[in-house]
Amino acid sequence: MDVRLLDADDEVALSQWYEALRAGWLYQRPWEIVSPIDAFAHLLRNPMVDQFHEGYVAYDGSRAVGAMMLTVATQSNSDKVNAEIAVAPAHRRRGAGTALLERAYRRTAELGAIYTQVPGSYSFADRDSHFTHAFARAVGLRLDLDEIQRRCELPIDPRLLAELREQAARHHQGYRIEVWDGEIPEMFLDSWLETQNLLAIDAPLGEVPYEKDSWTPEVWRDTRAYVRETGQQILLAVAISPDQEVVGVTDLVIRSNRTDVEQWGTIVRGEHRGHRLGLAIKAANLQYLAEVCPGARRIDTINAEVNDAMISVNETLGFRALAVHPMWYRKVA
Numbered sequence: 001m002d003v004r005l006l007d008a009d010d011e012v013a014l015s016q017w018y019e020a021l022r023a024g025w026l027y028q029r030p031w032e033i034v035s036p037i038d039a040f041a042h043l044l045r046n047p048m049v050d051q052f053h054e055g056y057v058a059y060d061g062s063r064a065v066g067a068m069m070l071t072v073a074t075q076s077n078s079d080k081v082n083a084e085i086a087v088a089p090a091h092r093r094r095g096a097g098t099a100l101l102e103r104a105y106r107r108t109a110e111l112g113a114i115y116t117q118v119p120g121s122y123s124f125a126d127r128d129s130h131f132t133h134a135f136a137r138a139v140g141l142r143l144d145l146d147e148i149q150r151r152c153e154l155p156i157d158p159r160l161l162a163e164l165r166e167q168a169a170r171h172h173q174g175y176r177i178e179v180w181d182g183e184i185p186e187m188f189l190d191s192w193l194e195t196q197n198l199l200a201i202d203a204p205l206g207e208v209p210y211e212k213d214s215w216t217p218e219v220w221r222d223t224r225a226y227v228r229e230t231g232q233q234i235l236l237a238v239a240i241s242p243d244q245e246v247v248g249v250t251d252l253v254i255r256s257n258r259t260d261v262e263q264w265g266t267i268v269r270g271e272h273r274g275h276r277l278g279l280a281i282k283a284a285n286l287q288y289l290a291e292v293c294p295g296a297r298r299i300d301t302i303n304a305e306v307n308d309a310m311i312s313v314n315e316t317l318g319f320r321a322l323a324v325h326p327m328w329y330r331k332v333a
């Protein structure tokens with residue numbers, strides 16, 4: 001098995017890499033959605049201010065049988081390298097997965113990072129017996145924490161959203177809820193970034209330690225460019241405190257097919273919790289989504305299994321559990 005760094009400008013190699021990744025990741029996982037090739041190409045070709053990506057291909061002879069996408073953080077949390085790996089079903093149990101991961105461990109150490117993190121995905125019925133556990137044992141991965149994917153089928157009854165907003169509003173007098181179509185007004189940018197940066201440490205964590213994120217206006221511009229240039233759209237909802245600071249944020253990203261929607265982060269700052277702001281901003285963004293993209297059919301969200309506060313908001317809005325997303329890791333230094 002030969003593992004090579006992908007040249008993302010080589011269209012043939014890129015499409016072989018993508019096909020192996022797609023085939024391996026979707027096999028027996030009807031709940032999964034894989035981004036289109038151009039979204040991966042964009043990430044691989046354009047290093048961002050706070051992260052870059054590398055693709056690797058496992059070749060069996062001249063055949064691409066497995067693929068890996070590394071995400072390398074360069075500012076905050078740069079002690080972690082995320083390695084998404086997948087081997088096409090017809091080529092499993094021949095060492096491709098092991099070879100890819102060994103490359104990931106080596107690259108993690110080479111970059112001076114400490115942890116290689118590897119996401120997985122299986123159904124609830126298989127969670128204790130899935131072969132990923134055997135693979136993880138074989139390649140020296142430990143389970144960090146389980147996250148749960150939930151899905152909300154659209155449209156949501158507009159009366160439910162209106163009612164929830166009305167009920168929530170009684171608990172947060174003095175605060176204002178706003179929605180923005182991919183632009184953060186200048187006067188709110190600093191407090192939006194401050195709030196966003198807490199997400200990495202305020203959500204429940206497993207064994208791998210995290211530090212506060214370091215989003216700056218440049219990181220936000222990069223993220224916005226990625227979303228736009230890949231044909232996606234980001235809808236932001238915020239809670240603004242009486243002293244005109246953003247204290248709660250939530251983002252929905254409409255994928256380029258205009259049918260599937262991803263929930264990105266949601267956070268309310270600690271000192272402003274308990275006012276139903278989380279529910280209010282989420283419901284407001286869902287109302288906005290219905291207006292901007294009435295053809296959207298589903299929203300996916302992933303949260304730590306133990307994040308009771310976020311899960312209760314999601315379930316109230318109609319999200320239902322679909323699958324388990326274990327996060328595995330290996331400490332390489």
Ligand SMILES: CC(C)(COP(=O)(O)OP(=O)(O)OC[C@H]1O[C@@H](n2cnc3c(N)ncnc32)[C@H](O)[C@@H]1OP(=O)(O)O)[C@@H](O)C(=O)NCCC(=O)NCCS
Pocket residue numbers: 024025085086087088091092093094095096097098099118119120121131132134135136138139328
């Ligand atoms: C997990 C995955 C990457 C493994 O790829 P692979 O090329 O088949 O793995 P390897 O051949 O290197 O397997 C190494 C060892 O892991 C264990 N293992 C792998 N698959 C297994 C299975 N289906 N049942 C039992 N043990 C298994 C075995 O000990 C195996 O060694 P052996 O074949 O000599 O017994 C592949 O199944 C896949 O693409 N799954 C979907 C994507 C995914 O979940 N990725 C994240 C995994 S943490």
